[in-house]
Amino acid sequence: MRIREQAVKTLLRVGREGAYSNLETKKVLGENYYKEEDRGLYLNIVYGTLQNKLYLDYLLKKHIKKDLNKLDPEVLEILRVAVYQIYFLDKIPAYAAVNESVEIAGSLKPKARGFINGVLRNILRNKAEDETFDFSSFSNEKEALSIRYSIPVWIIHKYYETFGAKKAEEIIPLLNEKPPFTIRVNTLKIDRDTLEGKLSDQGICCEKGALDGDALHLSCLGSFENQVQRDPLFTAGYFVVQDQGAMKAARLLGPEKKDRVLDMCAAPGGKTTHLSQLMENEGAVVARDIFDSRLKLIEETAGRLGIRNIETQKTDGCIFRQEDQEAFDKILLDAPCSGLGIIRRKPEIRYTITKNVRKELIRIQRQLLDHAVQYLKPGGTLVYCTCTVNSDENEKQIERVLKEYPFMSIETVSEEGIGLHTSPLDDGCDCFFMAKLKKDC
Known part of the structure; x- marks a missing residue:
């Protein structure tokens, strides 16, 4: 064909x-x-x-x-x-x-x-x-941005609300640009400089990521980009393809070797395996998802990376488990969301996500957060993150938790508000939101 x-x-x-x-x-x-x-x-x-x-x-x-x-x-x-x-x-x-x-x-x-x-x-x-698009011919700049960059107006408004007008107008044109090809070095098997040398031997150009010490941006990729899973360096478990914004979530949680960590919505396992990597394969990481096929992805990735401290469990996070009450030192809740922050990678999201879908996602996020709070040990840490710019799924969820659970407190991770937002302006990142919460002893 x-x-x-x-x-x-x-x-x-x-x-x-x-x-x-x-x-x-x-x-x-x-x-x-x-x-x-x-x-x-x-x-x-x-x-x-x-x-x-x-x-x-x-x-x-x-x-x-x-x-x-x-x-x-x-x-x-x-x-x-x-x-x-x-x-x-x-x-x-x-x-x-x-x-x-x-x-x-x-x-x-x-x-x-x-x-x-x-x-x-x-x-x-x-x-x-x-071929010359005249922005000045539109009375509404958001409508002009919507047409020129093919992003529905309601999503344009969300970017303005999250980042302010100046930053939003810088970010929006980048949402149709190809994101950087970024990998996370698996330091359980190899250090960054050694992997960089091996990639360079294949003619691949490497640039160290500015936001995470294990990140490398790759270019001059040739066939490597579309056949990465066949590359000997990949099959040997030396790296994972992952955006720096996603790496930030595991770093923010700060897991330690002795911890028992819960990744509530773990598949396909990028953040899960990063947690294990930061824990140097010690402690325990419980990785949950509702589908066997997605749990298998985590297990396959863990096996390739040489990770031994992950236990996968088929579990619906929206169903409360009494046996998990105050059972975890640290919890990562990478919640299902509208995905408005990753439309560079999944461009159809901008056209298909509906108001009813968003309402249902908000309900699910609320349930997951309520359960996460109860599963956390006193003195424990919870990181909530999404890949969207919808405040109803981000800041407002955190504000509700702080109001309803007075023993939960926010840890400052950004000068700009209740949580941290990444964007393409931050070394090419996708748009993630993350907030760090502590449970009082």
């Missing part, structure tokens, strides 16, 4: 069937053989089209009188893919993108070939005029 047609079909599965882009692209690349150049193009088109969907529709509306929502989904997706290539991929000749789109239409929607050809030819004729 032609690579652009494959991209269109993936986007249709994401848009119509609710498939997750990261899982769908992994499946496609696992089941099909494509040259490295074509693999890169496929991923570029899929993620680029998702990240810029509102802006691509804005451009299309200039040349299509019909309501875009009334177009056949196949036709609309073919047009989006073509316009993305025309405006964002300089190395692809515009005529090639048009011709290929007409051919894809011949396979998926033969009767629409003429319409698609006509729309795209008209877009080519007006490209010079259309």
